Amino acid sequence: xxxxxxxxxxxxLLSFCLESLCDLKxxxxxxxxxxxxxxxADYMIVCSGTSNRHVxxxxxxxSQTLYEHGLKEITISGQELGQWVVVDTGxxxxxIMQPEYRERYALEDLYRCMAAADNLEVA
Numbered sequence: 468x469x470x471x472x473x474x475x476x477x478x479x480l481l482s483f484c485l486e487s488l489c490d491l492k493x494x495x496x497x498x499x500x501x502x503x504x505x506x507x508a509d510y511m512i513v514c515s516g517t518s519n520r521h522v523x524x525x526x527x528x529x530s531q532t533l534y535e536h537g538l539k540e541i542t543i544s545g546q547e548l549g550q551w552v553v554v555d556t557g558x559x560x561x562x563i564m565q566p567e568y569r570e571r572y573a574l575e576d577l578y579r580c581m582a583a584a585d586n587l588e589v590a
Contacts, residue, residue: 481559501578508558516549518549522563530543530554
């Protein structure tokens, strides 16, 4: 089955975000396909920064880079504290977290459980 142009553009956005995050020295990047499990995004990216300043800087530079490449509607939450910042592009939601917050909230596990539950058949 051939992907639609919309899906191709979402996949391109995902790739662009992952590449940008690598360039910004984000750690432990994980992308999770949440189509069908979430109504707020098609993909989630979870990554870590080393400090409040690093987490905030990653979010700031990522949003600037996305804006410069034509994505004008970006929402950023949590940047003031720099513990857990969310950059929301609409189709891709990026969680940039300090390691202790990432471990505490375990978003990767949550989304994997949601995906596994969707694949279960109910008798």
